[in-house]
Amino acid sequence: MDTIVDILNILLPLLYGGLLYLYGQSFFKSVSRTNKIKTVMLAATVLIHLMYLLFRTVLFNPPPITTPFEIMTVIAFCIALAYLYIEVISKVHGTGMFVLIPAFLFQVISSLFIRDLGQVPEVLQSNLLGFHVTSALLGYTAIAVGAMYGILYLMLYHDIKSNHFSVIYKRLPNLEILESMSFRSTLFGFIFLSIAIVVGLIWLPIAFGQIFYSDPKLIGTMFIWMLYAVGLVSKKLAGWHGRKIVVLYVSGFIVALFSITFVNFFFSSFHQFY
Amino acid sequence: MNLLSIGTNHRTAPVDIREQLYFTEKELDGAYNALLKKYGFKEAVIISTCNRTEIYTVADPFTMRYGDLFDFIVDRKGTREFTKPEYFYRQFASGAANHLFRVASGIDSMIIGDIQILAQIKDAYYNAEQKKTTGFLTNRLFHTAFRVGKRTRTETEIGEGAVSxxxxxxxxxxxxxxxxxxxxxxxxxxxxxxxxxxxxxxxxxxxxxxxxxxxxxxxxxxxxxxxxxxxxxxxxxxxxxxxxxxxxxxxxxxxxxxxxxxxxxxxxxxxxxxxxxxxxxxxxxxxxxxxxxxxxxxxxxxxxNIIDKNLSKRKAEIPKIEKIILEELQGLFQWYKSLQLNPTISDLRQMFEFIREAEVEKHINRFNEADREMVELVTKRIVNKLLHTPMTTLRMSNGDPQDDTLSHISSIRKLFGLERKE
The missing domain is CATH 3.40.50.720 (NAD(P)-binding Rossmann-like Domain)
Incomplete structure (x- = not known):
């Protein structure tokens, strides 16, 4: 199984690179003939990536969430999975390149530096934690994809509004579709973030005994959650949409990015493991 | 290749002249008749739209004259006094084929990438086909033009983006x-x-x-x-x-x-x-x-602003289309070259000989050593006799413009599957 994991570790960046090439071709040259091949290849890559993660889990037990490079391959997987879902639902094939760039980069870095596991802190050896981290990552990547579609929306919006009809105008789908992709992806992310928060709150007293409700990490996370909750509810109830709500999705993601990097490294008392 | 064409379009003639030179569907009947009977062309296709009137003909190599085509148009349309010869472009062989392919691809149109023109060429060709004025050369020429049109639309973005x-x-x-x-x-x-x-x-x-x-x-x-x-x-x-x-x-x-x-x-x-x-x-x-x-x-x-951007994108596609046209021109001329008599005779002979050898080899062991030489000899003779009459007829007609030698060669290549060798 060792060899299989090693082979997959080399294969995955190549697969993502191939996908990036195909999607790039269709964005810049609008080759629609490859649409079906792209989706099938994407689904196959996601499946192979899932196998890789499962093999790693079986081989090294706990799940691959204990080092930054393990997290990175999981993030790449989550991005690809979230995008596959959006593509199948929306049947829009032209935007994959933008989403797959981060997936490809994460996977390349992970494949280069990932090592077989040695010592794992005891606090991290928990299946409940695996569940927490997986849904948190899935949630964050989905809101990242949502924000990415939000940015594409804003770019196209600007193009149309200012009579500047660039390649963005030519290749992107329409504003309504971009908005709905941004919304769907953000909703998907919101659901998984909610699960991650609930599981985290259950795991926290088990792991540490003592609960730190005033921890900046917890406050930050709850703030992000509230921001998205308000956004999603106001879309439903107050009929908010268009540029305003897209700006909200994008800013929600920026705050989230701030929370998982800056707050985590400098302020958090318990959410630091690496 | 005795392909001769004449034409006028938005670049060579003003609109009031182009209007006068337009052939209605009704006028085409008599026009085709005159081209073949009176002027003696062997094949003819007339493309007439609001922006262009073009005639593609296959002529007799010894008597063909551009003047005939010019006379035909101005007499038919009664515009001799005010139609100047410089309103027309005249092309021969590869020049004519190249021009037709450019028209079919849309790069010769007033608005580059116009998709209507291909349909108009198809209509013109089918109209001529109905009137039985197309032949082996115009058939091949126009089907290649249709392929050029199709390829430019699938392989390039010449027709993309709004231009109105x-x-x-x-x-x-x-x-x-x-x-x-x-x-x-x-x-x-x-x-x-x-x-x-x-x-x-x-x-x-x-x-x-x-x-x-x-x-x-x-x-x-x-x-x-x-x-x-x-x-x-x-x-x-x-x-x-x-x-x-x-x-x-x-x-x-x-x-x-x-x-x-x-x-x-x-x-x-x-x-x-x-x-x-x-x-x-x-x-x-x-x-x-x-x-x-x-x-x-x-x-x-x-x-x-959108239109200008789309037009400049279309213009950027022209080199790709010229490459397609060149490829198709090469294909067309390779096919035409294969229609020469000697290569066809040798191809045909080779094919018969190949079949003979294969059959002899398969069954030769059934014969005594002594008979084997005889088998070779007899089968060779059969092949020679089978080929004798068609070869003689072909050779005799070669060079005689009144005989449709090329058309016969084309049929033979098709019948015996020699086209794959092209």
């Missing part, structure tokens, strides 16, 4: 809205471009079309032509809040939609996008309306 105001407006609508069938459009005024835009929106399945004009009668006439519902001009502002697309092309001295009016409209619409196409000159809509976040206001200049 009305299409640019619809293209823009498609970049804002996902599903036009759920949208409502309002057409203000009954100008030509406005009507065309409304027509395109209809063909793209717009949910509902409202039409308003200062004179109700003109709105009604327009609705009768393209469908939709008439709205009184005095009440169009009330409808504005319920519409997603507004096309305004009325002649008015001042803005008919002013920025303060939009306040109420947008209050009613919330964040729903409103796409306003202002094709009136002077402009019908106050440019300040664009300050509303969900209003997309575009006037004739911004639509022209």
């Amino acid at each position: 105001i009305s299409y640019a407006a619809v293209e823009l609508a498609n970049k804002i809205f996902a599903d036009l069938s759920k949208k409502r459009a309002l057409l203000i005024g009954a100008g030509e471009t406005g009507e065309l835009t409304a027509k395109h929106l209809k063909s793209k399945g717009i949910g509902e079309l409202l039409v308003t004009n200062r004179t109700r009668k003109r709105s009604e006439e327009l609705v009768n032509r393209i469908g939709g519902r008439v709205v009184e001009f005095e009440h169009f502002l009330e409808e504005l809040g319920k519409c997603d697309i507004v096309i305004s092309s009325i002649s008015a001295d001042e803005h008919i939609i002013k920025a303060p009016m939009m306040h109420d409209v947008m209050k009613r619409r919330g964040a729903e996008p409103l796409f306003i196409i202002d094709i009136g000159v002077p402009r019908n809509v106050d440019p300040a309306c664009n300050k509303y976040e969900s209003v997309f206001l575009h006037d004739i200049d911004s639509l022209q």
Whole structure:
């Protein structure tokens, strides 16, 4: 199984690179003939990536969430999975390149530096934690994809509004579709973030005994959650949409990015493991 | 290749001349008859559209003259006094084929990448085919031209992007809205471009079309032509809040939609996008309306901007198309070269010999050593005798222009599957 994991570790960046090439071709040259091949290849890559993660889990037990490079391959997987879902639902094939760039980069870095596991802190050896981290990552990547579609929306919006009809105008789908992709992806992310928060709150007293409700990490996370909750509810109830709500999705993601990097490294008392 | 062509188009002749040289469907009957019977051409196809009239013929190599084709056109159309010879371009063999391929690809059109021209060439060819004036050379030539047309559309982006105001407006609508069938459009005024835009929106399945004009009668006439519902001009502002697309092309001295009016409209619409196409000159809509976040206001200049960009993108595709044309020209001439007599005779002989050898080899062991030589000899003789008459006939007709030697060779290559060797 060792060899299989090693082979997959080399294969995955190549697969993502191939996908990036195909999607790039269709964005810049609008080759629609490859649409079906792209989706099938994407689904196959996601499946192979899932196998890789499962093999790693079986081989090294706990799940691959204990080092930054393990997290990175999981993030790449989550991005690809979230995008596959959006593509199948929306049947829009032209935007994959933008989403797959981060997936490809994460996977390349992970494949280069990932090592077989040695010592794992005891606090991290928990299946409940695996569940927490997986849904948190899935949630964050989905809101990242949502924000990415939000940015594409804003770019196209600007193009149309200012009579500047660039390649963005030519290749992107329409504003309504971009908005709905941004919304769907953000909703998907919101659901998984909610699960991650609930599981985290259950795991926290088990792991540490003592609960730190005033921890900046917890406050930050709850703030992000509230921001998205308000956004999603106001879309439903107050009929908010268009540029305003897209700006909200994008800013929600920026705050989230701030929370998982800056707050985590400098302020958090318990959410630091690496 | 005795392919001879003559033609006139938007680059060589003014529109009043082109109009006069246009062949109607009725006129084509007699025209084809004259080309073949009176002028003695063997094959002919006439392409006649509003922008060009071109004739492709296969002529007798010893008597062919461009003057005949010029005479034919001016006499047929009765335009001799005012049609100058320099209005026409004349091409021969590969020049004629190259020109036809350029026309079929759309790069010779007035608007580069025009997709109509390929259909017009097809119609012209099928018309000639019906009148039995096409032959083995024009058949091959035109089918290659169709392939050029098809390839340019699938392998390049020559036909992409709107190049007229009305299409640019619809293209823009498609970049804002996902599903036009759920949208409502309002057409203000009954100008030509406005009507065309409304027509395109209809063909793209717009949910509902409202039409308003200062004179109700003109709105009604327009609705009768393209469908939709008439709205009184005095009440169009009330409808504005319920519409997603507004096309305004009325002649008015001042803005008919002013920025303060939009306040109420947008209050009613919330964040729903409103796409306003202002094709009136002077402009019908106050440019300040664009300050509303969900209003997309575009006037004739911004639509022209889209068209200019699309046209320059189309122009950038021309080298790719010229490569396709070159490939197809090479294919055509390779085929034509294979129609020479000697290669065909040797190909045919080789094929027969190949079959003979294979059969002999398969069964040779059934014969005594002594008989084997005899088998070789007998089978060779059979092959020679089978080939003797057709070969002699072909050789005798070679060089005689009255005989359709090329056509015979073409048939033989087709019948015996020698075309694969091309």
